[in-house]
Each structure stands twice: as structure tokens, then as C-alpha cells.
Amino acid sequence: ALAHASADHGDHAGHGGHGHGEPHESPWTMVTPLVLLAGLALAGGALNLPFTDDTKLLEHWLHPVLEFVSADGGHLPTEAHIDVATGVKFALAGAAVLAGLVGILYAAAVFLRRRARAVEPELLARGWRYDEAVTGFAAGPGRRAFDGVTAFDSTVVDGAVNGTGWVVRSVGSRLRVVQSGYVRGYALTLAVGAVIVVGFLLGRAG
Numbered sequence: 001a002l003a004h005a006s007a008d009h010g011d012h013a014g015h016g017g018h019g020h021g022e023p024h025e026s027p028w029t030m031v032t033p034l035v036l037l038a039g040l041a042l043a044g045g046a047l048n049l050p051f052t053d054d055t056k057l058l059e060h061w062l063h064p065v066l067e068f069v070s071a072d073g074g075h076l077p078t079e080a081h082i083d084v085a086t087g088v089k090f091a092l093a094g095a096a097v098l099a100g101l102v103g104i105l106y107a108a109a110v111f112l113r114r115r116a117r118a119v120e121p122e123l124l125a126r127g128w129r130y131d132e133a134v135t136g137f138a139a140g141p142g143r144r145a146f147d148g149v150t151a152f153d154s155t156v157v158d159g160a161v162n163g164t165g166w167v168v169r170s171v172g173s174r175l176r177v178v179q180s181g182y183v184r185g186y187a188l189t190l191a192v193g194a195v196i197v198v199g200f201l202l203g204r205a206g
Contacts, residue, residue, distance in 0.1 A: 050089055 025031070049055035109116040123129065178185075 051086055 026034075048058035106116060110118045126132065
């Protein structure tokens with residue numbers, strides 16, 4: 001079953017504990033991908049069963065591309081094979097299936113029939129303390145780091161931008177007196193510039 005327990009935030013907030021809600025089935029948007037992945041996992045495992053040489057279909061199919069040829073023409077295997085008796089393989093597979101069935105039956109007895117007590121260490125009940133770690137970081141060193149970045153932005157970055165604007169504004173206010181709007185002033189400026197250019201050229205020619 002794909003049932004899971006959701007945290008009861010109301011009990012947690014009211015009593016300070018780690019309450020749990022009733023187990024419920026996941027929505028179809030979560031169940032459908034899980035079922036598809038489970039089916040693909042079964043199909044992938046069936047392609048290369050380790051019991052006999054005839055059941056290793058995937059290994060035989062990949063054999064031409066997973067084997068190197070040495071300089072003298074010999075074949076060099078690219079993987080190490082562990083020789084285990086077929087009976088041992090069946091025993092290990094049976095033990096794995098049995099362990100899975102025991103887990104499923106125990107979960108059903110705990111969450112569906114309420115006939116057994118859940119074996120859930122505090123570390124798992126508190127979600128590996130992940131939320132606590134994130135909250136502690138965000139409220140402690142993370143907040144101080146963010147405050148430091150904010151202070152740097154407001155003092156250094158904004159200070160540089162505002163300082164540049166102040167310099168430009170100050171220089172512009174002092175140069176503004178030159179822009180009188182009178183034609184005679186502009187003509188005088190052109191005349192002075194022409195005299196300077198002519199003097200420079202005569203100096204180079206002499």
C-alpha cells in the first residue's frame with residue numbers, strides 16, 4: 001500500500017509534540033508515477049535474472065559492447081563474475097521477498113488494523129530533524145549572513161551609486177554657470193579655442 005501518515009500540525013502547535021494524522025492514500029498524481037516506475041523496475045529485473053545463464057538476457061545482449069579485445073586477439077572481460085550456487089541465489093531472493101512481505105504485513109497491522117504498535121524512532125518521527133536544521137540555520141547563521149549582505153548592499157553598493165550621482169550633480173552645478181545662454185559667450189569660447197589651435201600649429205611649424 002502506498003499509504004503514508006501526515007503530520008498533525010494542529011496537535012504539534014497546541015501541545016508541542018509530534019502528532020500524526022490518520023494514514024491515507026496518496027493522490028493519483030503520486031500513485032500513477034510510482035506504479036509505472038514499479039512496473040518498469042520489474043520489467044528491468046526480469047531482463048537479467050541471475051538464476052541461470054539462459055535468464056541473463058540483458059547480459060547476453062550487451063556482451064558484444066562490454067568486452068574488450070586484447071592486442072593478441074584474446075577477449076578481456078570488463079566485469080568480475082562471482083560464482084554463487086543457484087541454491088544460494090534462490091535463498092537470498094527468497095529472504096529478500098520474505099523480508100518485504102513481513103514489512104508489508106506489519107505496516108498493515110499497525111496502520112490499518114491497529115493491532116500492533118508502530119516502531120518509529122524519534123529521529124524518523126521528526127523527519128530526520130531536517131526541518132529543525134533548516135529552521136535553525138535560517139534563524140541563526142543564515143539570518144546573520146543575510147543581514148550582512150543587506151548591510152553591504154545598502155552601504156557599499158548603494159553608497160557607490162549614490163556617491164557617483166552626487167559627484168556628477170556637484171560637477172554639473174559648477175559647470176552650469178558656463179552655460180549662460182548668451183551668443184557672445186559662445187563666440188568668445190570659439191575664438192579662444194581657435195587662437196589656442198593656431199598657436200599650437202605655429203609652435204609645431206616653428
